Amino acid sequence: GQSLEQPSEVTAVEGAIVQINCTYQTSGFYGLSWYQQHDGGAPTFLSYNALDGLEETGRFSSFLSRSDSYGYLLLQELQMKDSASYFCAVRDQTGANNLFFGTGTRLTVIP
Amino acid sequence: NAGVTQTPKFQVLKTGQSMTLQCAQDMNHEYMSWYRQDPGMGLRLIHYSVGAGITDQGEVPNGYNVSRSTTEDFPLRLLSAAPSQTSVYFCASSYSAGTARGQYFGPGTRLLVL
Numbered sequence: 655g656q657s658l659e660q661p662s663e664v665t666a667v668e669g670a671i672v673q674i675n676c677t678y679q680t681s682g683f684y685g686l687s688w689y690q691q692h693d694g695g696a697p698t699f700l701s702y703n704a705l706d707g708l709e710e711t712g713r714f715s716s717f718l719s720r721s722d723s724y725g726y727l728l729l730q731e732l733q734m735k736d737s738a739s740y741f742c743a744v745r746d747q748t749g750a751n752n753l754f755f756g757t758g759t760r761l762t763v764i765p
Numbered sequence: 766n767a768g769v770t771q772t773p774k775f776q777v778l779k780t781g782q783s784m785t786l787q788c789a790q791d792m793n794h795e796y797m798s799w800y801r802q803d804p805g806m807g808l809r810l811i812h813y814s815v816g817a818g819i820t821d822q823g824e825v826p827n828g829y830n831v832s833r834s835t836t837e838d839f840p841l842r843l844l845s846a847a848p849s850q851t852s853v854y855f856c857a858s859s860y861s862a863g864t865a866r867g868q869y870f871g872p873g874t875r876l877l878v879l
Contacts, residue, residue, distance in 0.1 A: 658807075687867060696855060697808065699867025741807055750815050751796050751859045751868060752823065755807030 656680040658756035660742055665762045666732055674727045674759045676742035684745040686718050686725040687753060692738045700727070700740075729761075737763045766791050769871035771856050777877045778846040786841040786874050788856030795861040797839040798823070798868070799831065801852040808855060814839055815861070846878045 657679045666672040678686065685704035689697040701709050703718035703725060715728040729736055739760050743753040772787045790797065795816050800808035800823075810823030814833040828850060830842040839858075843850060853875050857868040 689867075696870040696872050697868075698870070702867060743807075746810065746824075748810070748813060748821065748823065750798070750813050750821075751861070752798050752810050752813050753808070753868060754824075755809075757805065757807045 656744060656746065656754045658742055658744065658754065660740075660756045660759045662757070663760045663762070665764060666729075668732055668734060668763055668765050670732050671728065671730050672732060672761065674729075674740050674742075674761070676725050676727075676756060678723050678725070678742070678744055678756075680744050680754070682747065683720065683723075686716070687743045687745075688714075688716055688727045689741045689743060689755075690738050691741065691758070697741065732763050734763050734765070737761060768792065769856055769858055769869050771854075771871035771874050773874060774872065775875045775877075777879065778843070779879055780846060780848060782846050784843050784846065786843075786854055786856075786876075788839045788841065788871060789837050790839075790856075790858040790869070790871075791837065792858060792869065793836060794858035794869070795836070797833065797856065797858045799829070799839070799841045800855045800857065801825065801850075802855060802873075803852050811841065811854075843876075846876075848878045850876065851878045852876060 688700040701716040718725040739758040746754040798813040799811040812831040856871040859868045
């Protein structure tokens with residue numbers, strides 16, 4: 655089976671840096687993805703790591719360590735609009751780009 | 766491009782009623798999927814399709830049917846609604862070339878079954 659663990663809630667101050675961790679268990683690993691979801695909205699793709707190391711996209715970075723079955727999403731220069739839920743996900747067993755999602759981390763940015 | 770569109774946005778059903786949730790995409794994506802999201806949970810895969818005429822089951826397929834007659838459309842049918850199917854339903858599509866580009870999600874359909 656597959657499982658993903660991430661913290662349920664994180665609170666951080668506007669302008670600060672926050673890291674959201676994700677550990678996974680899966681047979682057959684094809685990369686770790688991160689999605690953002692605002693309340694009432696749809697998940698939107700943020701980043702994808704297939705290989706070990708850091709991927710940077712503007713204020714967001716994502717890291718993967720396959721040997722540790724671990725990854726994280728790093729958000730810098732936090733803005734109020736970053737308040738949302740963040741999901742890590744791995745490709746599932748269907749072989750059709752479908753994703754198995756974690757239960758999400760709710761990030762609250764405070765002034 | 767409109768991306769992935771879903772209708773209706775909201776729906777209330779009585780137990781035992783049937784309905785179809787519509788999903789369409791205009792990006793010429795080969796792959797399409799349906800997920801459900803329950804409060805405080807991640808998304809779970811219901812059914813998926815790798816091309817017109819080809820569908821398969823995901824993690825939670827019971828009580829749902831799908832078909833894919835065209836590349837653009839992938840409707841989800843609830844055969845006999847049950848309160849346990851109260852959820853938010855998301856349709857997604859992607860290229861067949863891997864997850865690097867991610868899945869594109871529609872805005873969702875919020876379903877309440879009484």
